[in-house]
Amino acid sequence: MKVSRDFEFDAAHRVLGHSGSCGYLHGHRYRLQVVVEAANLNALGMLIDFGDLKRIVEERLVSKWDHAALFRYDDPLVPAILEAQPEAPERVITLPDNPTAEVMAKTAFQDIGKALPEGLTLTEVTIWETPHCSARISLSDL
Numbered sequence: 001m002k003v004s005r006d007f008e009f010d011a012a013h014r015v016l017g018h019s020g021s022c023g024y025l026h027g028h029r030y031r032l033q034v035v036v037e038a039a040n041l042n043a044l045g046m047l048i049d050f051g052d053l054k055r056i057v058e059e060r061l062v063s064k065w066d067h068a069a070l071f072r073y074d075d076p077l078v079p080a081i082l083e084a085q086p087e088a089p090e091r092v093i094t095l096p097d098n099p100t101a102e103v104m105a106k107t108a109f110q111d112i113g114k115a116l117p118e119g120l121t122l123t124e125v126t127i128w129e130t131p132h133c134s135a136r137i138s139l140s141d142l
């Protein structure tokens, strides 16, 4: 059986090298969906308490990415923003590649997967950049 939980967060990003408007720093109201699976239900008939899943995903990811700006590691804006807001370096997130919905979904999958309790498997992460555009990664994609 699988259960899922949805989250929302606000973040800025840009796609370095993109010739259109995605190349400029801009923001989205992102939606994140996490799907987990387990072979057995616990004594309460749950796969995981939804509150526990919420706490794990918020601690591990949403609290870090909400009101942050995500960049490719070598984006020249990174040092400029760190200098302009030295009080909050944790609000500047760098990823190994452009922070597209695809790369964010993969990063989220890896980060959240490590934080789940024993017996629970992360099977899918979807990130919506807009209500109509999403990237989904499954366990079988890794």
Ligand SMILES: [Zn+2]
Pocket (backbone or CB within 6 Å): 013, 022, 026, 027, 028, 129
């Ligand atoms: Zn965008």
